[in-house]
Amino acid sequence: MTDWGMVLSIGLIQNMFLATIMASVVCGVIGTYVVVKRIVFVSGGIAHTTFGGVGFAYYLQSVYLVSWFTPMIGAIVFAVAAALIIGSPRINKIVREDSTIGVLWVVGMALGVLFISLTDHNVVLVRSYESILFGNVLLVSSQNLQVMAVMGIVILSLVAYLYRDLQILTFDETQARISGINVTLMNILLYVLVALTCVFVMNIVGIVLVIALLTLPAAIASMFSNDLRQIMVLATVCALVLSFLGLVLSIEFSIPPGASIVLTLAVFFMLSLGIKSYHDRGAVVSKAERD
Protein backbone atom coordinates (compact mmCIF):
# COMPACT_ATOMS: atom_id res chain seq x y z
CA MET A 1 0.00 0.00 0.00
CA THR A 2 1.25 3.46 -0.90
CA ASP A 3 2.11 5.81 1.95
CA TRP A 4 0.11 8.81 0.67
CA GLY A 5 1.27 11.16 3.45
CA MET A 6 4.84 10.67 2.31
CA VAL A 7 3.96 10.86 -1.41
CA LEU A 8 2.04 14.11 -1.07
CA SER A 9 4.89 15.79 0.80
CA ILE A 10 7.13 15.50 -2.28
CA GLY A 11 7.39 18.85 -4.11
CA LEU A 12 7.15 17.34 -7.60
CA ILE A 13 4.00 15.47 -6.65
CA GLN A 14 2.48 18.67 -5.31
CA ASN A 15 3.37 20.39 -8.60
CA MET A 16 1.74 17.54 -10.44
CA PHE A 17 -1.54 17.92 -8.57
CA LEU A 18 -1.48 21.74 -8.90
CA ALA A 19 -0.85 21.49 -12.64
CA THR A 20 -3.70 19.00 -12.96
CA ILE A 21 -6.13 21.27 -11.11
CA MET A 22 -5.31 24.21 -13.38
CA ALA A 23 -5.47 22.08 -16.52
CA SER A 24 -8.86 20.69 -15.51
CA VAL A 25 -10.43 24.13 -15.20
CA VAL A 26 -8.98 25.37 -18.49
CA CYS A 27 -9.96 22.17 -20.30
CA GLY A 28 -13.46 22.21 -18.89
CA VAL A 29 -14.04 25.69 -20.30
CA ILE A 30 -12.16 25.63 -23.63
CA GLY A 31 -12.95 21.95 -24.23
CA THR A 32 -16.65 22.84 -24.14
CA TYR A 33 -16.22 25.27 -27.03
CA VAL A 34 -14.13 22.68 -28.88
CA VAL A 35 -16.85 20.07 -28.51
CA VAL A 36 -19.86 22.25 -29.36
CA LYS A 37 -18.10 23.87 -32.33
CA ARG A 38 -16.83 20.46 -33.51
CA ILE A 39 -13.25 21.59 -33.83
CA VAL A 40 -11.63 18.54 -32.24
CA PHE A 41 -9.52 18.07 -35.36
CA VAL A 42 -8.32 21.69 -35.18
CA SER A 43 -7.20 21.02 -31.61
CA GLY A 44 -5.47 17.80 -32.66
CA GLY A 45 -3.54 19.64 -35.35
CA ILE A 46 -2.50 22.43 -33.03
CA ALA A 47 -1.51 19.99 -30.28
CA HIS A 48 0.77 17.99 -32.55
CA THR A 49 2.36 21.11 -34.03
CA THR A 50 3.69 21.93 -30.56
CA PHE A 51 6.15 19.05 -30.89
CA GLY A 52 7.99 21.14 -33.48
CA GLY A 53 8.16 23.97 -30.98
CA VAL A 54 9.55 21.74 -28.24
CA GLY A 55 12.28 20.46 -30.60
CA PHE A 56 12.99 24.00 -31.83
CA ALA A 57 13.49 25.19 -28.24
CA TYR A 58 15.96 22.39 -27.47
CA TYR A 59 17.84 23.17 -30.66
CA LEU A 60 18.05 26.90 -29.90
CA GLN A 61 19.17 26.16 -26.38
CA SER A 62 21.97 23.88 -27.55
CA VAL A 63 23.22 26.12 -30.37
CA TYR A 64 22.68 29.64 -29.02
CA LEU A 65 22.57 28.81 -25.31
CA VAL A 66 19.34 30.80 -24.89
CA SER A 67 18.20 29.07 -21.75
CA TRP A 68 15.08 31.24 -21.32
CA PHE A 69 13.61 29.80 -24.52
CA THR A 70 12.22 26.72 -22.78
CA PRO A 71 10.38 23.89 -24.56
CA MET A 72 7.14 25.29 -23.15
CA ILE A 73 7.76 28.69 -24.72
CA GLY A 74 8.71 26.96 -27.98
CA ALA A 75 5.45 25.05 -27.80
CA ILE A 76 3.47 28.25 -27.23
CA VAL A 77 5.09 29.92 -30.25
CA PHE A 78 4.38 26.97 -32.56
CA ALA A 79 0.84 26.41 -31.26
CA VAL A 80 -0.15 30.04 -31.68
CA ALA A 81 1.43 30.13 -35.15
CA ALA A 82 -0.59 27.02 -36.07
CA ALA A 83 -3.78 28.67 -34.76
CA LEU A 84 -3.13 31.77 -36.87
CA ILE A 85 -2.46 29.68 -39.98
CA ILE A 86 -5.57 27.50 -39.55
CA GLY A 87 -7.74 30.59 -38.98
CA SER A 88 -6.28 32.58 -41.86
CA PRO A 89 -9.04 33.45 -44.33
CA ARG A 90 -6.49 33.90 -47.10
CA ILE A 91 -5.31 30.30 -46.78
CA ASN A 92 -8.85 28.98 -46.26
CA LYS A 93 -9.81 30.47 -49.60
CA ILE A 94 -7.26 28.29 -51.39
CA VAL A 95 -7.17 25.08 -49.33
CA ARG A 96 -9.86 23.38 -47.24
CA GLU A 97 -9.31 23.96 -43.54
CA ASP A 98 -8.86 20.31 -42.64
CA SER A 99 -6.16 19.87 -45.29
CA THR A 100 -4.22 22.76 -43.75
CA ILE A 101 -4.58 21.08 -40.36
CA GLY A 102 -3.27 17.78 -41.72
CA VAL A 103 -0.20 19.50 -43.16
CA LEU A 104 0.55 21.38 -39.92
CA TRP A 105 0.07 18.19 -37.93
CA VAL A 106 2.75 16.20 -39.78
CA VAL A 107 5.11 19.10 -40.40
CA GLY A 108 5.06 19.94 -36.70
CA MET A 109 5.89 16.37 -35.75
CA ALA A 110 8.60 16.07 -38.42
CA LEU A 111 10.21 19.37 -37.37
CA GLY A 112 10.25 18.15 -33.78
CA VAL A 113 12.11 15.00 -34.75
CA LEU A 114 14.49 16.98 -36.99
CA PHE A 115 15.35 19.61 -34.39
CA ILE A 116 15.83 17.09 -31.61
CA SER A 117 18.20 15.08 -33.80
CA LEU A 118 20.17 18.26 -34.54
CA THR A 119 20.38 19.15 -30.85
CA ASP A 120 23.67 18.49 -29.09
CA HIS A 121 22.57 16.24 -26.24
CA ASN A 122 25.78 16.98 -24.35
CA VAL A 123 24.79 20.65 -24.02
CA VAL A 124 21.06 20.35 -23.34
CA LEU A 125 19.20 17.75 -21.35
CA VAL A 126 16.51 16.56 -23.77
CA ARG A 127 13.49 14.73 -22.41
CA SER A 128 12.72 11.38 -23.97
CA TYR A 129 10.29 11.21 -26.90
CA GLU A 130 8.09 9.10 -24.71
CA SER A 131 7.77 11.72 -22.00
CA ILE A 132 7.19 14.57 -24.49
CA LEU A 133 4.58 12.67 -26.50
CA PHE A 134 2.83 10.68 -23.81
CA GLY A 135 3.47 12.90 -20.84
CA ASN A 136 5.30 12.80 -17.61
CA VAL A 137 3.56 15.05 -15.21
CA LEU A 138 6.35 14.45 -12.69
CA LEU A 139 8.50 16.73 -14.81
CA VAL A 140 6.38 19.84 -14.26
CA SER A 141 8.84 22.34 -12.81
CA SER A 142 7.90 25.25 -10.57
CA GLN A 143 8.86 27.59 -13.41
CA ASN A 144 6.46 25.78 -15.77
CA LEU A 145 3.83 26.05 -13.11
CA GLN A 146 4.22 29.83 -13.04
CA VAL A 147 3.90 30.10 -16.84
CA MET A 148 0.83 27.87 -16.65
CA ALA A 149 -0.75 30.05 -13.97
CA VAL A 150 -0.31 33.18 -16.10
CA MET A 151 -1.71 31.42 -19.18
CA GLY A 152 -4.63 30.08 -17.20
CA ILE A 153 -5.57 33.53 -15.96
CA VAL A 154 -5.30 34.99 -19.48
CA ILE A 155 -7.45 32.23 -20.99
CA LEU A 156 -10.16 32.34 -18.34
CA SER A 157 -10.44 36.14 -18.25
CA LEU A 158 -10.73 36.30 -22.05
CA VAL A 159 -13.49 33.70 -21.99
CA ALA A 160 -15.27 35.47 -19.13
CA TYR A 161 -15.19 38.71 -21.10
CA LEU A 162 -16.17 37.24 -24.48
CA TYR A 163 -18.45 34.45 -23.25
CA ARG A 164 -21.59 35.78 -24.97
CA ASP A 165 -19.91 36.56 -28.26
CA LEU A 166 -18.16 33.18 -28.35
CA GLN A 167 -21.59 31.66 -27.75
CA ILE A 168 -23.01 33.40 -30.83
CA LEU A 169 -19.93 32.52 -32.87
CA THR A 170 -20.04 28.83 -32.01
CA PHE A 171 -23.81 28.64 -32.52
CA ASP A 172 -24.42 30.57 -35.74
CA GLU A 173 -21.63 32.34 -37.64
CA THR A 174 -23.98 34.22 -39.94
CA GLN A 175 -25.82 35.72 -36.98
CA ALA A 176 -22.47 36.58 -35.41
CA ARG A 177 -21.45 38.38 -38.58
CA ILE A 178 -24.63 40.40 -39.00
CA SER A 179 -24.68 41.38 -35.34
CA GLY A 180 -21.33 43.10 -35.69
CA ILE A 181 -18.87 40.46 -34.54
CA ASN A 182 -15.65 40.24 -36.52
CA VAL A 183 -16.03 36.53 -37.24
CA THR A 184 -12.58 35.99 -38.74
CA LEU A 185 -10.82 37.61 -35.78
CA MET A 186 -13.03 35.90 -33.24
CA ASN A 187 -12.43 32.48 -34.83
CA ILE A 188 -8.68 33.09 -34.74
CA LEU A 189 -8.95 34.16 -31.12
CA LEU A 190 -10.82 30.96 -30.28
CA TYR A 191 -8.10 28.93 -32.04
CA VAL A 192 -5.42 30.80 -30.08
CA LEU A 193 -7.24 29.98 -26.85
CA VAL A 194 -7.33 26.34 -27.93
CA ALA A 195 -3.60 26.55 -28.74
CA LEU A 196 -2.73 27.89 -25.28
CA THR A 197 -4.89 25.20 -23.73
CA CYS A 198 -3.07 22.50 -25.71
CA VAL A 199 0.28 23.71 -24.36
CA PHE A 200 -1.23 23.72 -20.92
CA VAL A 201 -2.38 20.14 -21.18
CA MET A 202 0.69 18.71 -22.88
CA ASN A 203 2.51 19.20 -19.59
CA ILE A 204 0.15 16.75 -17.96
CA VAL A 205 -0.65 14.04 -20.48
CA GLY A 206 1.80 14.70 -23.30
CA ILE A 207 1.22 15.96 -26.84
CA VAL A 208 -0.48 12.90 -28.28
CA LEU A 209 -2.98 12.61 -25.44
CA VAL A 210 -3.95 16.31 -25.23
CA ILE A 211 -7.21 15.69 -27.07
CA ALA A 212 -8.32 13.37 -24.29
CA LEU A 213 -8.27 15.96 -21.52
CA LEU A 214 -9.58 18.64 -23.85
CA THR A 215 -12.56 16.78 -25.29
CA LEU A 216 -13.54 13.83 -23.10
CA PRO A 217 -14.74 15.82 -20.05
CA ALA A 218 -16.74 18.23 -22.23
CA ALA A 219 -18.13 15.36 -24.28
CA ILE A 220 -19.23 13.57 -21.10
CA ALA A 221 -20.76 16.77 -19.68
CA SER A 222 -22.61 17.61 -22.90
CA MET A 223 -24.50 14.32 -22.65
CA PHE A 224 -26.12 15.48 -19.42
CA SER A 225 -26.79 19.18 -19.90
CA ASN A 226 -28.27 21.51 -22.48
CA ASP A 227 -26.71 24.68 -21.14
CA LEU A 228 -23.28 25.91 -22.19
CA ARG A 229 -22.30 27.30 -18.79
CA GLN A 230 -23.49 24.18 -17.01
CA ILE A 231 -21.51 22.00 -19.42
CA MET A 232 -18.39 24.04 -18.63
CA VAL A 233 -18.82 23.54 -14.89
CA LEU A 234 -19.67 19.86 -15.23
CA ALA A 235 -16.73 19.30 -17.58
CA THR A 236 -14.37 20.99 -15.13
CA VAL A 237 -15.57 18.83 -12.25
CA CYS A 238 -15.33 15.76 -14.48
CA ALA A 239 -11.78 16.61 -15.58
CA LEU A 240 -10.72 17.33 -12.02
CA VAL A 241 -12.14 14.20 -10.42
CA LEU A 242 -11.18 11.81 -13.21
CA SER A 243 -7.64 13.09 -13.72
CA PHE A 244 -7.03 12.92 -9.94
CA LEU A 245 -8.36 9.40 -9.99
CA GLY A 246 -6.04 8.66 -12.91
CA LEU A 247 -3.05 10.11 -11.04
CA VAL A 248 -3.81 8.12 -7.90
CA LEU A 249 -4.17 4.93 -9.94
CA SER A 250 -0.90 5.64 -11.72
CA ILE A 251 1.00 6.02 -8.44
CA GLU A 252 -0.74 3.07 -6.85
CA PHE A 253 -0.03 0.71 -9.76
CA SER A 254 3.16 2.37 -11.05
CA ILE A 255 1.79 3.04 -14.54
CA PRO A 256 2.54 6.17 -16.63
CA PRO A 257 0.25 9.01 -15.44
CA GLY A 258 -0.67 10.22 -18.95
CA ALA A 259 -2.00 6.86 -20.03
CA SER A 260 -3.67 6.33 -16.69
CA ILE A 261 -5.57 9.67 -16.87
CA VAL A 262 -6.66 9.13 -20.47
CA LEU A 263 -7.92 5.62 -19.82
CA THR A 264 -9.79 6.71 -16.69
CA LEU A 265 -11.50 9.43 -18.74
CA ALA A 266 -12.27 6.98 -21.53
CA VAL A 267 -13.81 4.43 -19.18
CA PHE A 268 -16.10 7.10 -17.72
CA PHE A 269 -16.95 8.34 -21.20
CA MET A 270 -18.13 4.87 -22.17
CA LEU A 271 -20.00 4.46 -18.90
CA SER A 272 -21.80 7.77 -19.47
CA LEU A 273 -22.61 6.76 -23.01
CA GLY A 274 -24.15 3.55 -21.71
CA ILE A 275 -26.16 5.32 -19.01
CA LYS A 276 -27.33 7.99 -21.44
CA SER A 277 -28.42 5.58 -24.15
CA TYR A 278 -30.21 3.38 -21.61
CA HIS A 279 -31.92 6.44 -20.13
CA ASP A 280 -32.95 7.80 -23.55
CA ARG A 281 -34.35 4.44 -24.59
CA GLY A 282 -36.31 4.35 -21.35
CA ALA A 283 -37.67 7.81 -22.12
CA VAL A 284 -38.75 6.77 -25.61
CA VAL A 285 -40.45 3.64 -24.29
CA SER A 286 -42.33 5.48 -21.53
CA LYS A 287 -43.43 8.15 -24.02
CA ALA A 288 -44.68 5.42 -26.35
CA GLU A 289 -46.59 3.85 -23.46
CA ARG A 290 -48.15 7.21 -22.56
CA ASP A 291 -49.26 7.72 -26.15
Next chain:
Amino acid sequence: MASSPPIEIDDLTAGYGSNIVLEGVSLRLEEKDFLAVIGPNGGGKTTLLKAILGIITPLKGDIRIFGETVGNGLRKIGYVPQRGNFDSSYPISVYDVVLMGTRVMKGYSPRYSAECHERTAEALEIVGIEDLAEYSLSKLSGGQMQRALLARAMAGRPDILLLDEPTASLDPHIKECIYDSLRRINKDLAIMIVTHDIGVVSTHVKRVACLNKNIIVHDEPLITPDMLEMGYHCNVELLAHGVPHRTYGEHDHD
Protein backbone atom coordinates in the same frame (compact mmCIF):
# COMPACT_ATOMS: atom_id res chain seq x y z
CA MET B 1 -32.90 59.99 -46.39
CA ALA B 2 -36.60 59.50 -45.62
CA SER B 3 -37.34 58.61 -49.22
CA SER B 4 -34.78 55.80 -49.46
CA PRO B 5 -36.42 52.38 -49.69
CA PRO B 6 -35.56 49.65 -47.17
CA ILE B 7 -33.54 47.73 -49.73
CA GLU B 8 -32.48 48.93 -53.15
CA ILE B 9 -30.42 46.67 -55.34
CA ASP B 10 -29.08 48.15 -58.54
CA ASP B 11 -27.63 46.07 -61.38
CA LEU B 12 -26.08 43.51 -59.05
CA THR B 13 -23.66 40.94 -60.41
CA ALA B 14 -22.27 38.41 -57.96
CA GLY B 15 -20.67 35.01 -57.94
CA TYR B 16 -17.80 32.88 -56.78
CA GLY B 17 -14.54 33.13 -58.73
CA SER B 18 -15.38 32.80 -62.40
CA ASN B 19 -18.84 31.40 -61.71
CA ILE B 20 -21.38 34.20 -62.14
CA VAL B 21 -24.52 33.36 -60.16
CA LEU B 22 -26.41 36.65 -60.36
CA GLU B 23 -26.30 38.99 -63.31
CA GLY B 24 -27.80 42.47 -63.64
CA VAL B 25 -30.25 41.98 -60.77
CA SER B 26 -32.21 45.09 -59.76
CA LEU B 27 -34.76 44.98 -56.99
CA ARG B 28 -36.49 47.35 -54.59
CA LEU B 29 -38.04 46.38 -51.32
CA GLU B 30 -40.57 49.07 -50.40
CA GLU B 31 -41.80 50.19 -46.97
CA LYS B 32 -44.14 47.53 -45.52
CA ASP B 33 -43.55 45.40 -48.56
CA PHE B 34 -43.93 41.62 -48.42
CA LEU B 35 -41.84 40.23 -51.22
CA ALA B 36 -41.16 36.60 -52.01
CA VAL B 37 -38.13 35.76 -54.12
CA ILE B 38 -38.67 32.37 -55.68
CA GLY B 39 -36.52 30.36 -58.01
CA PRO B 40 -34.98 26.96 -58.60
CA ASN B 41 -32.09 25.57 -56.60
CA GLY B 42 -28.87 27.09 -57.86
CA GLY B 43 -30.81 30.08 -59.17
CA GLY B 44 -28.94 32.46 -56.86
CA LYS B 45 -31.39 32.92 -53.97
CA THR B 46 -28.77 32.20 -51.33
CA THR B 47 -26.20 34.33 -53.13
CA LEU B 48 -28.63 37.24 -53.18
CA LEU B 49 -29.13 36.89 -49.42
CA LYS B 50 -25.38 36.66 -48.82
CA ALA B 51 -24.88 39.85 -50.81
CA ILE B 52 -27.55 41.72 -48.83
CA LEU B 53 -26.05 40.47 -45.56
CA GLY B 54 -22.57 41.54 -46.63
CA ILE B 55 -21.17 38.00 -46.50
CA ILE B 56 -20.02 38.27 -50.12
CA THR B 57 -18.96 41.40 -51.95
CA PRO B 58 -20.74 42.12 -55.25
CA LEU B 59 -18.62 41.94 -58.40
CA LYS B 60 -20.64 44.79 -59.83
CA GLY B 61 -23.61 46.91 -58.84
CA ASP B 62 -24.77 48.38 -55.59
CA ILE B 63 -26.89 47.42 -52.59
CA ARG B 64 -28.35 50.12 -50.34
CA ILE B 65 -30.20 49.62 -47.09
CA PHE B 66 -32.25 52.75 -46.35
CA GLY B 67 -29.78 54.57 -48.56
CA GLU B 68 -26.79 53.37 -46.57
CA THR B 69 -24.05 50.89 -47.44
CA VAL B 70 -24.56 47.27 -46.43
CA GLY B 71 -22.01 47.64 -43.61
CA ASN B 72 -23.90 50.52 -42.01
CA GLY B 73 -27.42 49.37 -42.84
CA LEU B 74 -27.07 45.80 -41.66
CA ARG B 75 -28.18 46.57 -38.11
CA LYS B 76 -31.63 47.43 -39.48
CA ILE B 77 -32.07 43.90 -40.78
CA GLY B 78 -33.44 40.96 -38.81
CA TYR B 79 -32.41 37.67 -40.37
CA VAL B 80 -34.02 34.25 -40.03
CA PRO B 81 -31.68 31.54 -41.31
CA GLN B 82 -32.69 28.34 -42.98
CA ARG B 83 -32.63 25.26 -40.80
CA GLY B 84 -29.29 23.57 -41.28
CA ASN B 85 -27.39 26.87 -41.48
CA PHE B 86 -26.98 26.88 -37.72
CA ASP B 87 -26.34 24.12 -35.19
CA SER B 88 -29.79 22.98 -34.06
CA SER B 89 -28.28 20.60 -31.48
CA TYR B 90 -26.38 23.44 -29.74
CA PRO B 91 -26.82 23.47 -25.95
CA ILE B 92 -28.77 26.70 -25.52
CA SER B 93 -32.15 27.87 -24.25
CA VAL B 94 -34.71 29.61 -26.45
CA TYR B 95 -34.32 32.73 -24.30
CA ASP B 96 -30.58 32.91 -24.94
CA VAL B 97 -31.13 32.42 -28.68
CA VAL B 98 -33.56 35.33 -28.77
CA LEU B 99 -31.23 37.41 -26.60
CA MET B 100 -28.59 37.06 -29.33
CA GLY B 101 -30.79 39.21 -31.52
CA THR B 102 -29.93 42.21 -29.33
CA ARG B 103 -26.14 41.77 -29.75
CA VAL B 104 -25.99 44.89 -31.94
CA MET B 105 -26.92 47.01 -28.89
CA LYS B 106 -24.49 45.20 -26.62
CA GLY B 107 -21.40 45.58 -28.81
CA TYR B 108 -18.29 43.99 -27.34
CA SER B 109 -19.40 44.64 -23.76
CA PRO B 110 -19.51 41.35 -21.84
CA ARG B 111 -23.09 41.75 -20.62
CA TYR B 112 -26.48 42.29 -22.16
CA SER B 113 -28.16 45.41 -20.75
CA ALA B 114 -31.56 45.49 -19.06
CA GLU B 115 -32.94 46.94 -22.29
CA CYS B 116 -31.66 43.91 -24.22
CA HIS B 117 -33.59 41.67 -21.83
CA GLU B 118 -36.72 43.81 -22.22
CA ARG B 119 -36.52 43.53 -25.99
CA THR B 120 -36.05 39.79 -25.69
CA ALA B 121 -39.21 39.45 -23.59
CA GLU B 122 -41.06 41.68 -26.05
CA ALA B 123 -39.91 39.60 -29.05
CA LEU B 124 -40.94 36.36 -27.37
CA GLU B 125 -44.37 37.88 -26.87
CA ILE B 126 -44.74 39.18 -30.43
CA VAL B 127 -44.07 35.72 -31.80
CA GLY B 128 -46.15 34.09 -29.05
CA ILE B 129 -43.55 31.74 -27.58
CA GLU B 130 -43.15 33.16 -24.04
CA ASP B 131 -43.90 29.71 -22.66
CA LEU B 132 -40.98 28.20 -24.58
CA ALA B 133 -38.36 30.61 -23.20
CA GLU B 134 -36.74 28.13 -20.85
CA TYR B 135 -36.80 25.21 -23.31
CA SER B 136 -33.63 23.87 -24.90
CA LEU B 137 -33.46 24.70 -28.57
CA SER B 138 -32.60 21.11 -29.47
CA LYS B 139 -35.87 19.88 -27.93
CA LEU B 140 -38.09 22.05 -30.14
CA SER B 141 -40.17 20.94 -33.11
CA GLY B 142 -39.47 22.43 -36.53
CA GLY B 143 -42.22 25.01 -36.24
CA GLN B 144 -41.20 26.04 -32.72
CA MET B 145 -37.60 26.41 -33.81
CA GLN B 146 -38.66 28.63 -36.70
CA ARG B 147 -40.59 30.81 -34.25
CA ALA B 148 -37.60 31.04 -31.91
CA LEU B 149 -35.46 32.28 -34.79
CA LEU B 150 -38.18 34.70 -35.86
CA ALA B 151 -38.22 36.05 -32.29
CA ARG B 152 -34.44 36.40 -32.39
CA ALA B 153 -34.70 38.46 -35.56
CA MET B 154 -37.44 40.62 -34.01
CA ALA B 155 -35.47 41.21 -30.80
CA GLY B 156 -33.15 43.56 -32.65
CA ARG B 157 -36.21 45.69 -33.52
CA PRO B 158 -35.37 45.58 -37.22
CA ASP B 159 -36.95 47.67 -39.99
CA ILE B 160 -36.53 44.85 -42.47
CA LEU B 161 -37.03 41.13 -41.98
CA LEU B 162 -35.17 38.67 -44.22
CA LEU B 163 -36.17 35.02 -44.15
CA ASP B 164 -34.44 32.11 -45.85
CA GLU B 165 -36.85 29.25 -46.63
CA PRO B 166 -39.02 30.00 -43.55
CA THR B 167 -41.41 27.11 -44.08
CA ALA B 168 -39.30 24.42 -45.68
CA SER B 169 -40.30 20.96 -44.42
CA LEU B 170 -43.07 22.20 -42.13
CA ASP B 171 -46.65 20.88 -41.95
CA PRO B 172 -49.25 22.88 -43.93
CA HIS B 173 -50.96 23.95 -40.70
CA ILE B 174 -47.71 25.19 -39.13
CA LYS B 175 -46.86 26.99 -42.36
CA GLU B 176 -50.14 28.89 -42.11
CA CYS B 177 -49.35 29.87 -38.51
CA ILE B 178 -45.92 31.17 -39.46
CA TYR B 179 -47.39 33.21 -42.32
CA ASP B 180 -50.07 34.58 -39.99
CA SER B 181 -47.34 35.81 -37.66
CA LEU B 182 -45.45 37.29 -40.58
CA ARG B 183 -48.55 39.12 -41.84
CA ARG B 184 -49.05 40.64 -38.42
CA ILE B 185 -45.41 41.70 -38.25
CA ASN B 186 -45.70 43.07 -41.78
CA LYS B 187 -47.96 45.87 -40.52
CA ASP B 188 -44.86 47.57 -39.13
CA LEU B 189 -41.95 46.49 -41.30
CA ALA B 190 -40.87 45.28 -44.70
CA ILE B 191 -40.42 41.55 -45.24
CA MET B 192 -38.51 39.68 -47.89
CA ILE B 193 -38.54 35.91 -48.03
CA VAL B 194 -36.55 33.60 -50.21
CA THR B 195 -38.15 30.25 -50.93
CA HIS B 196 -38.86 27.56 -53.46
CA ASP B 197 -42.18 26.80 -51.79
CA ILE B 198 -44.29 28.69 -54.34
CA GLY B 199 -47.52 27.01 -53.32
CA VAL B 200 -47.70 29.00 -50.09
CA VAL B 201 -46.18 32.16 -51.41
CA SER B 202 -48.81 33.41 -53.79
CA THR B 203 -51.57 33.36 -51.17
CA HIS B 204 -49.65 35.24 -48.49
CA VAL B 205 -47.29 37.81 -49.97
CA LYS B 206 -47.80 41.13 -51.70
CA ARG B 207 -45.28 40.76 -54.51
CA VAL B 208 -43.29 37.98 -56.11
CA ALA B 209 -39.94 38.01 -57.87
CA CYS B 210 -38.47 35.08 -59.72
CA LEU B 211 -34.74 34.65 -59.66
CA ASN B 212 -32.69 32.46 -61.94
CA LYS B 213 -29.44 34.33 -62.53
CA ASN B 214 -31.65 37.20 -63.81
CA ILE B 215 -34.74 38.49 -62.09
CA ILE B 216 -38.39 39.16 -62.97
CA VAL B 217 -40.34 41.21 -60.48
CA HIS B 218 -44.11 41.25 -60.44
CA ASP B 219 -46.10 43.80 -58.47
CA GLU B 220 -48.86 41.36 -57.58
CA PRO B 221 -48.66 38.07 -55.75
CA LEU B 222 -48.92 36.19 -59.00
CA ILE B 223 -46.62 33.69 -60.52
CA THR B 224 -46.73 34.26 -64.23
CA PRO B 225 -46.01 31.93 -67.12
CA ASP B 226 -42.83 33.79 -68.04
CA MET B 227 -41.56 33.38 -64.49
CA LEU B 228 -42.15 29.69 -64.69
CA GLU B 229 -40.61 29.53 -68.11
CA MET B 230 -37.49 31.31 -66.90
CA GLY B 231 -37.25 29.65 -63.55
CA TYR B 232 -38.30 26.13 -64.02
CA HIS B 233 -38.68 25.47 -67.72
CA CYS B 234 -42.25 24.51 -66.97
CA ASN B 235 -43.49 21.66 -65.00
CA VAL B 236 -46.63 23.66 -64.49
CA GLU B 237 -48.89 20.91 -63.27
CA LEU B 238 -46.59 20.04 -60.42
CA LEU B 239 -46.03 23.65 -59.47
CA ALA B 240 -49.71 24.53 -59.61
CA HIS B 241 -50.79 21.68 -57.40
CA GLY B 242 -53.02 22.89 -54.58
CA VAL B 243 -53.36 26.51 -55.67
CA PRO B 244 -54.43 26.24 -59.31
CA HIS B 245 -56.40 29.49 -59.41
CA ARG B 246 -53.79 31.76 -57.97
CA THR B 247 -50.86 30.34 -59.84
CA TYR B 248 -51.82 31.36 -63.36
CA GLY B 249 -53.12 34.90 -63.61
CA GLU B 250 -54.18 36.71 -66.70
CA HIS B 251 -51.04 38.17 -68.05
CA ASP B 252 -50.36 40.15 -71.17
CA HIS B 253 -46.89 39.85 -72.57
CA ASP B 254 -45.27 43.15 -73.21
